[in-house]
Amino acid sequence: MSGDPALTLTGSRLRRSATLVWRGMRSEPRLYVLAVAASALFGAATVAVSRAVGWATDAVVVPAVAGDPAAQDRIWQAGLVLAAVALTLALGVAGRRIWAGYGFAAIQAHHRRGLTRQYLRLPVSWHRAHPAGRLLSGASADVEAATGVFNPLPFALGVVVMIVVAAAMLLAVDVWLAVAALLVVPAAVAANVVFQRHMAPAATRAQQLRAEVADVAHESFEGALLVKSLGTADREERRFAERTDELRAANVRVGTVRAVFDPVIELLPSLGTLAVLGVGTWRASTGAVDAGDVVTAAYLLTVMAVPVRAFGWVLGELPRALVGYDRIAAVLDARASLAPGEHALPRGAGGLAVRLEDVGVDVPAAGATATLLDGVDVDVAPGTTVAVVGSTGAGKTTLVSLLARLSDPSRGRVLLDGTDVRDLAAGEIPSQVALVTQQTFVFEDTVRANVTLADPGDEGAPDDAAVWEALRVARVDDVVRELPGGLDAPLGERGANLSGGQRQRLAIARALVRRPRLLVLDDATSAVDPRVESEILGALSSAAGDAGGQATTVVMVAYRMSSVALADVVVHLEGGRVVDVGPHAELLARDDGYRDLATAYERETARRARELADEAAAGETASEEAP
Amino acid sequence: MSTSRIASASELGVLATLRRGVQISPQIVDGLWLTLALAVLAAAGRVVVPVAVQRTIDDGILAAGGPDAARVALLTGLAAGAVVVAGLCTAVVNVRLFRRTEAGLAELRVQAFRHVHDLSTLAQGTERRGALVSRVTSDVDTISLFVQWGGIQLLVSTLQVLVATALMAVYSWQLTLVVWACFVPLFLVLRRAQGTVNRAYAAVRQAVGAMLGAISEAVVGAETVRAYGVAARTGRRVDAAVETTRATQARAQLLVSSVFSSGVLVANLVLAVVVVVGTLLGVGGGLTAGQVVAFLFLVQLFTGPVQQATEILNELQNAVAGWRRVLAVLETPVDVAEAADAVPSPRGPAAVTLRGVRFGYPGGPEVLHGVDLELPARRKVAVVGRTGSGKTTIAKLVTRLMDPTEGQVLLDGVDLRRLTLSSLRERVVLVPQEGFLFDGTVEENVAYGLRPEPTGDAAGTRARVTEAVEALGLSDWVAGLPQGLATPVGQRGEALSAGERQLVAIARAYLAAPDLLVLDEATSAVDPAAEVRIARALDSLTSGRSTLTIAHRLSTAEASDLVVVVDDGHVVEVGGHEELAAAGGVYARMHASWVAQTR
Numbered sequence A: 001m002s003g004d005p006a007l008t009l010t011g012s013r014l015r016r017s018a019t020l021v022w023r024g025m026r027s028e029p030r031l032y033v034l035a036v037a038a039s040a041l042f043g044a045a046t047v048a049v050s051r052a053v054g055w056a057t058d059a060v061v062v063p064a065v066a067g068d069p070a071a072q073d074r075i076w077q078a079g080l081v082l083a084a085v086a087l088t089l090a091l092g093v094a095g096r097r098i099w100a101g102y103g104f105a106a107i108q109a110h111h112r113r114g115l116t117r118q119y120l121r122l123p124v125s126w127h128r129a130h131p132a133g134r135l136l137s138g139a140s141a142d143v144e145a146a147t148g149v150f151n152p153l154p155f156a157l158g159v160v161v162m163i164v165v166a167a168a169m170l171l172a173v174d175v176w177l178a179v180a181a182l183l184v185v186p187a188a189v190a191a192n193v194v195f196q197r198h199m200a201p202a203a204t205r206a207q208q209l210r211a212e213v214a215d216v217a218h219e220s221f222e223g224a225l226l227v228k229s230l231g232t233a234d235r236e237e238r239r240f241a242e243r244t245d246e247l248r249a250a251n252v253r254v255g256t257v258r259a260v261f262d263p264v265i266e267l268l269p270s271l272g273t274l275a276v277l278g279v280g281t282w283r284a285s286t287g288a289v290d291a292g293d294v295v296t297a298a299y300l301l302t303v304m305a306v307p308v309r310a311f312g313w314v315l316g317e318l319p320r321a322l323v324g325y326d327r328i329a330a331v332l333d334a335r336a337s338l339a340p341g342e343h344a345l346p347r348g349a350g351g352l353a354v355r356l357e358d359v360g361v362d363v364p365a366a367g368a369t370a371t372l373l374d375g376v377d378v379d380v381a382p383g384t385t386v387a388v389v390g391s392t393g394a395g396k397t398t399l400v401s402l403l404a405r406l407s408d409p410s411r412g413r414v415l416l417d418g419t420d421v422r423d424l425a426a427g428e429i430p431s432q433v434a435l436v437t438q439q440t441f442v443f444e445d446t447v448r449a450n451v452t453l454a455d456p457g458d459e460g461a462p463d464d465a466a467v468w469e470a471l472r473v474a475r476v477d478d479v480v481r482e483l484p485g486g487l488d489a490p491l492g493e494r495g496a497n498l499s500g501g502q503r504q505r506l507a508i509a510r511a512l513v514r515r516p517r518l519l520v521l522d523d524a525t526s527a528v529d530p531r532v533e534s535e536i537l538g539a540l541s542s543a544a545g546d547a548g549g550q551a552t553t554v555v556m557v558a559y560r561m562s563s564v565a566l567a568d569v570v571v572h573l574e575g576g577r578v579v580d581v582g583p584h585a586e587l588l589a590r591d592d593g594y595r596d597l598a599t600a601y602e603r604e605t606a607r608r609a610r611e612l613a614d615e616a617a618a619g620e621t622a623s624e625e626a627p
Numbered sequence B: 001m002s003t004s005r006i007a008s009a010s011e012l013g014v015l016a017t018l019r020r021g022v023q024i025s026p027q028i029v030d031g032l033w034l035t036l037a038l039a040v041l042a043a044a045g046r047v048v049v050p051v052a053v054q055r056t057i058d059d060g061i062l063a064a065g066g067p068d069a070a071r072v073a074l075l076t077g078l079a080a081g082a083v084v085v086a087g088l089c090t091a092v093v094n095v096r097l098f099r100r101t102e103a104g105l106a107e108l109r110v111q112a113f114r115h116v117h118d119l120s121t122l123a124q125g126t127e128r129r130g131a132l133v134s135r136v137t138s139d140v141d142t143i144s145l146f147v148q149w150g151g152i153q154l155l156v157s158t159l160q161v162l163v164a165t166a167l168m169a170v171y172s173w174q175l176t177l178v179v180w181a182c183f184v185p186l187f188l189v190l191r192r193a194q195g196t197v198n199r200a201y202a203a204v205r206q207a208v209g210a211m212l213g214a215i216s217e218a219v220v221g222a223e224t225v226r227a228y229g230v231a232a233r234t235g236r237r238v239d240a241a242v243e244t245t246r247a248t249q250a251r252a253q254l255l256v257s258s259v260f261s262s263g264v265l266v267a268n269l270v271l272a273v274v275v276v277v278g279t280l281l282g283v284g285g286g287l288t289a290g291q292v293v294a295f296l297f298l299v300q301l302f303t304g305p306v307q308q309a310t311e312i313l314n315e316l317q318n319a320v321a322g323w324r325r326v327l328a329v330l331e332t333p334v335d336v337a338e339a340a341d342a343v344p345s346p347r348g349p350a351a352v353t354l355r356g357v358r359f360g361y362p363g364g365p366e367v368l369h370g371v372d373l374e375l376p377a378r379r380k381v382a383v384v385g386r387t388g389s390g391k392t393t394i395a396k397l398v399t400r401l402m403d404p405t406e407g408q409v410l411l412d413g414v415d416l417r418r419l420t421l422s423s424l425r426e427r428v429v430l431v432p433q434e435g436f437l438f439d440g441t442v443e444e445n446v447a448y449g450l451r452p453e454p455t456g457d458a459a460g461t462r463a464r465v466t467e468a469v470e471a472l473g474l475s476d477w478v479a480g481l482p483q484g485l486a487t488p489v490g491q492r493g494e495a496l497s498a499g500e501r502q503l504v505a506i507a508r509a510y511l512a513a514p515d516l517l518v519l520d521e522a523t524s525a526v527d528p529a530a531e532v533r534i535a536r537a538l539d540s541l542t543s544g545r546s547t548l549t550i551a552h553r554l555s556t557a558e559a560s561d562l563v564v565v566v567d568d569g570h571v572v573e574v575g576g577h578e579e580l581a582a583a584g585g586v587y588a589r590m591h592a593s594w595v596a597q598t599r
């Protein structure tokens, strides 16, 4: 993508508008050619109708009623001609509308696909900075705004021909008449300039507020459980109502500008017609034109009134379209992607070797940078199990997410089997590294699809036996068996119909089924009871044992000492730095901070026992003294 | 796809939908009569112009004896006046409509939003967030197009049709009948088409909702999608939803365009019919040529509004489709509702009793099979049990996020269903495992627990937040944050670590100062040392209050007054820690393995 020219529009407003329109039509050339052609047909038929009515009046109605037998014979012929023109006109309208509608829908789909592609491509760090509600609004409100102009567009373009022909005819009749009629054009341009100046800021604000309203709604619905449990629905309602009211005011502002602009554009052709009549009378009285010419000119303008209005619609939609398009382009132009490299990661037999070399991670925080990791050197031999231990906020998640390349370090390198993760081609890392995140995400799909993350029939999708095996190792097979439909049971959004621990185990199965060479567990068993946790960890090592002794490399963030004790090596992390590395027993002996963490419960139990004993002793003394 | 409890659209008919819509947003019809009068004036102005042009041509320019300048000047002057007045009226009408409908629709958004929060967590959980958001955003936007323009135009067009009919009848009642006869089939077709158009638009709205649901999955699941390299598949799923939207839009457009073009066809065919029938009548001596010509002109004043009306009827169906989706939210019954005769629950030490409580999630098996429990006031109760045994379910029933299918939950002896929700929420607060944070600072999130919402006094709020942070022993942690209490937490709190989010959630619940605090694995992602610190702090701070703690780390149970062991939906043991640990039952085994694990 890096080679693409930026999509953001630049230059004058006219130029940006033209580019916007051109890009849209170019993305659906066939539909727009058809729509504009149908619109031209419609334009021609519109003129033809008025001509045919005029001809029928002069050549048939008047003479026939006056008793001309030849004209009387032509009555049915006139009817047929008019009917044929009517049919052409209707077909023109149908074609224009249908193809314009198809084109409109196709451009919307095009934008939406582009946006979601980009949402999926941009790294997690970008997503953190862009609220979900706003991104959703991008795919709905911004796309709608950016494409609103394409509905009336073929209409306006198709009748360009008609307007040009009409202008030529007027000029042929009389220059002064033409000037009177065509004064409409500069007047419309002037009105439009004023309109755009007022509309652009109003539309920008409305569009932004639309996104904010979506954002508040999304966030608030996402926090629904919190809102309910604290009983703060009133407060949320107020918050939403405030934004909604701002949106209302902004929409009214947009509406007011349009409310004035629309009638102005609408009345211009009428005023033009009247001007033609006035000027025409003067020209006819001087004998420069005859009365028939004036009538023709006036009639042409009347016929053109509606198509000219179509231009008004296009112009009226343009400011909003530019705003919407700019908002979309800003996403599409975001360059925060983690560019993949080219190297393959050979599929070896055993676990991956993992190496972190002097790794540091900084993130921007209020103008300054916050250092989340610094000088981290860790070397993990293939097949070993490493526990990462540290207090809350020490940087454990930051560290392990580097291994799956959810983000890149600011300094240093992350090596998998000796290759820098930045050099690995797309898809290489997920095929050999599985990360079970601290917070599990469940797709609204079946259990099977949530484990395989593939569609049935996809190449390399694990079969049901493999899925059951993974579920078994993650100790969640019993739960799935009891669900109606088993593997086919649908899971609600974010897995609402599972308990927290069940969700976590499903996520572990999801990782296991891929037979990763590096399994990263980020506190992935926090909601699992200790017995099941040790079962899972035990099963992991025995599963590895079955695979011919070639164990998977496991990096896990854990708090439970039973889990930690299973690890070959423990990395003690504090404040983004590695304090010590070594086997659990050794750290316990030499690392005070580690001992504090590891023995917290034990010491607490002891302290409580002491307290109880003291209380009991105090109670005894008290009761002894009482009598 | 799991079935949503919120219907995809209301079942109301078109008129009932409009009526209900206006009932909810009465602002829409505020001052409607004046607006309508102005709209009629504007429409009349628009009709005056072609008539004036016609007259200017006939009586002025084509006047016998050459163009009559004075007459032309008079007529064009009058017409220009009419045009400007019509324009002014249109502008005023537009502004009035915009103001009122935007006010009405804002009201609709807020009501629907509120209703979503009033629904039980179970009902909320059945609909995707993205789709819910679309109900208060894009669905409402769909309505605005129609009400801002269509509604009033429909009335005006109808009036115009009536006026034109009257004028035509003055010239020739026979031809008028013929014209109407031509339009009758169109009206019949229109009537039938409305249903189809309506379904097509409903399909569009539903497709858009589903599409936003799919996109929201790609956005919210960003981390998982990347960790498993399934961007391509997720993309395909979204593409499918986008394509469905496009296809339904195209289908709706096809229908609407066909309906509109048949209106255009009939309107122009009528000209042919009038020429033929009119001339035949003229030949038969019933009409003069002038009358036929004039009639041809009037017919166009008639067909214009008819065509516009077909357009508006289509737009109406679109609006109704959007309206029905919003109304469906409002129609979803609130399943955990406050009784009409609910009484407030007075503050004070809280005791909870569960009596024969059974519960099953909708469509699923029963997960609690008759639970009886006494949770005495001022006591620390720990609930332990295996994953999936029903602990969270008990917590949700105690906090009345759901109601039992059978049996009762009592707070101080009163059934929760008989208490006002606000007093209940004030007294009983749940801290779930995944602490949700709003996109704001640490301070704002902690202060969210203050109820009622503090107004104005920022220093006071900060003092209370600081005090809570200190009391819970979190000062060091806060001091270590880049900007202390002012550190932004990111959306959903993602700029904090999972454990840190739980710390904030606990501080928030602490500030909420409930009589009963229910902690459902609320410290599961916090390191042991910090957990022990917090537990101890809460112990001393909440003495006098009741706590119900669910935790896998049995240190909590050791420190509690009462341990409740849940297994497979039954309470199997209740007692003090020492007592149960010595009893040799389920708890004793759990505790032994816990002790072994922590050493």
Ligand SMILES: Nc1ncnc2c1ncn2[C@@H]1O[C@H](COP(=O)(O)OP(=O)(O)O)[C@@H](O)[C@H]1O
Pocket: A128, A363, A365, A370, A372, A390, A391, A392, A393, A394, A395, A396, A397, A398, A399, B494, B495, B496, B497, B498, B499, B500
């Ligand atoms: N995107 C971010 N922006 C700023 N700070 C962050 C971001 N992500 C994490 N942090 C901070 O970095 C520290 C380490 O976080 P994390 O690695 O999640 O800790 P843990 O060891 O608990 O997993 C925390 O103090 C957290 O607040």
Ligand SMILES: Nc1ncnc2c1ncn2[C@@H]1O[C@H](COP(=O)(O)OP(=O)(O)O)[C@@H](O)[C@H]1O
Pocket: A496, A497, A498, A499, A500, A501, A502, B125, B361, B362, B364, B367, B385, B386, B387, B388, B389, B390, B391, B392, B393, B394
């Ligand atoms: N929203 C839900 N819909 C359907 N079933 C659910 C839902 N939440 C939980 N369950 C089921 O209810 C049972 C008890 O869950 P829960 O109370 O969350 O257990 P835990 O003891 O782990 O907290 C589990 O078998 C789970 O599958």
Ligand SMILES: [Mg+2]
Pocket: A396, A397, A398, A438, A522, A523, B497, B498, B499
């Ligand atoms: Mg973490």
Ligand SMILES: [Mg+2]
Pocket: A499, A500, A501, B388, B391, B392, B393, B520
């Ligand atoms: Mg639970």
